[in-house]
Amino acid sequence: MSEFTRILERINPGDPKAADELLPLVYEELRQLAAVKMAGQPAGHTLQPTALVHEAWLRLAGANTKFEGRPHFVFAAAEAMRHILVDHARRKRALRHGGGQQRVEFDEAVLAAPDHDDQVLAVNEALDKFAAENKLGADLVKLRYFGGLTLAEASQALGVSERTADNYWAHAKAWLVREIQDQRR
Numbered sequence: 001m002s003e004f005t006r007i008l009e010r011i012n013p014g015d016p017k018a019a020d021e022l023l024p025l026v027y028e029e030l031r032q033l034a035a036v037k038m039a040g041q042p043a044g045h046t047l048q049p050t051a052l053v054h055e056a057w058l059r060l061a062g063a064n065t066k067f068e069g070r071p072h073f074v075f076a077a078a079e080a081m082r083h084i085l086v087d088h089a090r091r092k093r094a095l096r097h098g099g100g101q102q103r104v105e106f107d108e109a110v111l112a113a114p115d116h117d118d119q120v121l122a123v124n125e126a127l128d129k130f131a132a133e134n135k136l137g138a139d140l141v142k143l144r145y146f147g148g149l150t151l152a153e154a155s156q157a158l159g160v161s162e163r164t165a166d167n168y169w170a171h172a173k174a175w176l177v178r179e180i181q182d183q184r185r
Contacts, residue, residue: 008067019061030056030077036148037081052164056080071157075139078147085146086124089117101131126179130172140165 004025010018034049034056060073067073123145131138137159143154150178155165 002070004070006102008073011067023057023100026073026077027053027057029074033074033077033148034081035090036086043102052081052084055084056156059084071159073155074147074149074153075143077150078143082124082142082146089120092117093121121174122180122183126176126185129179130175134172134175136160137168137175140168141172141176144169 004022007018007022007025011022030053031049034052036054038047038049056077060076061078065076067076123141127138127141130141139158140154143149143157144151147154149157150168151165153160155162158165160168
């Protein structure tokens with residue numbers, strides 16, 4: 001039994017010291033997930049990978065969730081990061097579309113392409129619709145897009161073969177692209 005699993009078993013009944021022991025074991029992995037997710041952010045983005053990890057950790061630690069193992073924990077972390085990024089994008093969007101800000105003229109080329117916040121919100125909205133139709137496919141997208149996992153890592157976390165995950169991934173991408181394009185019309 002791994003040290004991670006032993007600590008999880010102590011966390012589930014409510015051992016307060018176990019969470020303090022778990023953070024050093026998962027911090028670097030969470031930091032790498034956040035760095036992958038944040039790599040596509042535009043320069044000057046106010047949310048940094050370290051802040052994303054810390055916020056995700058606070059949400060995980062405060063949720064009183066019983067983790068069934070490392071895959072469940074990684075999925076919960078990816079889901080927490082997803083919600084943080086979506087909340088951040090919504091707050092920025094609210095400020096940008098009113099919020100007491102003055103209007104600034106931009107180059108049309110910049111306006112033609114949606115920014116990262118709009119992309120995160122569009123994916124999140126489409127993903128919520130997709131989850132109603134295909135929960136496993138939606139979970140795979142969450143792990144890959146918001147969690148930064150590879151296909152192999154995500155398939156392992158979901159307990160399916162890599163080939164099955166690849167099929168779900170292809171279907172999910174096609175469905176989400178079509179849905180997001182329909183949103184923009």
